[in-house]
Amino acid sequence: MSWVGLNYREHVHFLDHLGPVCALLGAPLLCTSDVTAALARAHYPGLRVLELDRAALSADWLAERFTGLIQTDALPVRRGYTASPEALAALPDLPALRERNALMFEVMLRRAGPRLRNLHVPHGFSDKAAILKLVAFEDLALVYGQRLLELLHREGVAQHLGPHVVCGNLRFGYFQQHRAFYQRAVEVALDGALRPGRRTFLYAPTWQDGHLAASSFFEGCTAILDGLPEGDDIIVKLHPHLLHQAGEAVRSVCERYAGRRNVVFLREHPLVFPFLARADVYLGDVSSVGYDFLAFDRPMFFLNQKGGAHPLFSCGTQVGPEQYRTLFTVVDRALKTDRERFGAVRAETWRAAFAPCLSAAELQAGLARACAAPVAPAGHERHEVRAP
Numbered sequence: 483m484s485w486v487g488l489n490y491r492e493h494v495h496f497l498d499h500l501g502p503v504c505a506l507l508g509a510p511l512l513c514t515s516d517v518t519a520a521l522a523r524a525h526y527p528g529l530r531v532l533e534l535d536r537a538a539l540s541a542d543w544l545a546e547r548f549t550g551l552i553q554t555d556a557l558p559v560r561r562g563y564t565a566s567p568e569a570l571a572a573l574p575d576l577p578a579l580r581e582r583n584a585l586m587f588e589v590m591l592r593r594a595g596p597r598l599r600n601l602h603v604p605h606g607f608s609d610k611a612a613i614l615k616l617v618a619f620e621d622l623a624l625v626y627g628q629r630l631l632e633l634l635h636r637e638g639v640a641q642h643l644g645p646h647v648v649c650g651n652l653r654f655g656y657f658q659q660h661r662a663f664y665q666r667a668v669e670v671a672l673d674g675a676l677r678p679g680r681r682t683f684l685y686a687p688t689w690q691d692g693h694l695a696a697s698s699f700f701e702g703c704t705a706i707l708d709g710l711p712e713g714d715d716i717i718v719k720l721h722p723h724l725l726h727q728a729g730e731a732v733r734s735v736c737e738r739y740a741g742r743r744n745v746v747f748l749r750e751h752p753l754v755f756p757f758l759a760r761a762d763v764y765l766g767d768v769s770s771v772g773y774d775f776l777a778f779d780r781p782m783f784f785l786n787q788k789g790g791a792h793p794l795f796s797c798g799t800q801v802g803p804e805q806y807r808t809l810f811t812v813v814d815r816a817l818k819t820d821r822e823r824f825g826a827v828r829a830e831t832w833r834a835a836f837a838p839c840l841s842a843a844e845l846q847a848g849l850a851r852a853c854a855a856p857v858a859p860a861g862h863e864r865h866e867v868r869a870p
Contacts (some may be wrong), residue, residue, distance in 0.1 A: 606770025
């Protein structure tokens with residue numbers, strides 16, 4: 483098959499999910515802006531990047547050149563199979579999703595022949611079930627591991643899961659394969675801001691999405707940075723959606739701490755694992771970056787903005803909003819027993835969330851088997867998808 487990765491809505495953080503998968507499959511990644519194309523070329527060894535003006539991208543253009551699409555945008559459409567109306571009604575914001583991703587729905591439903599397939603690459607694993615359950619309705623899907631399968635069962639949609647490949651954390655495997663390259667890339671990005679021998683924190687707040695609304699940024703960021711000890715450094719990995727959702731507030735915070743040598747903001751930067759590897763301690767909330775950090779088995783602290791119960795929070799110390807201003811006192815106290823309390827839990831959670839990582843050859847073989855599998859899950863009637 484002739485595959486192509488698509489980031490046509492130009493989300494910078496999608497690059498870190500599409501780039502490694504495309505490189506492992508030997509597929510090009512199509513970008514429709516100079517910015518994302520340059521970032522992709524600079525940060526993903528072995529990746530071939532195509533550029534096309536957004537106005538020239540159409541369903542016909544794609545269908546004439548490729549037989550398979552690789553995307554991280556949700557596209558719950560499977561040719562030859564339709565889930566029950568009840569199941570589709572339970573999906574979050576399906577009409578808005580169809581409108582937002584109209585071009586891809588057109589590709590799958592109206593213009594392309596039956597040969598075209600769509601491979602969904604989830605953009606990280608998290609506890610956001612309302613988003614992740616869409617995987618069950620994709621044409622083809624990469625599945626990180628057992629915990630995602632269990633989530634689909636809990637959400638009552640596992641019976642709709644079609645052909646898929648259980649792949650592990652491909653981004654971590656790709657990072658390990660190119661570790662020397664990424665060590666150099668981090669040094670360039672940080673430009674000498676982090677000094678050797680100092681404790682480094684990484685703070686990765688999620689954005690204020692419509693499902694959990696649990697971002698700690700608005701109440702926690704300034705409290706954390708005001709309390710940061712002079713002898714420590716911190717990398718603030720901002721979710722790109724925060725910049726669009728609350729750009730003025732984000733810019734205000736960045737400007738407030740611009741003169742602090744021990745504070746580094748990463749804005750619109752696609753890489754994750756290279757910066758996690760530099761961190762001694764993780765600070766986060768419900769961001770999927772927390773699950774990625776499990777790979778390093780280092781201390782984790784969760785800013786529990788909404789007081790909810792999230793499975794990831796069992797891997798470290800929870801901090802309520804009333805403790806944000808004394809966070810580093812909490813950290814110093816908890817670090818003494820962190821490995822004893824949470825080490826085994828972190829290891830087990832990583833194994834549950836991510837199966838052993840597939841090699842490039844294993845991924846290619848698994849995808850070939852998925853493409854040859856029946857479109858509809860066992861026991862379900864096959865029938866034609868109709869255009870909305």
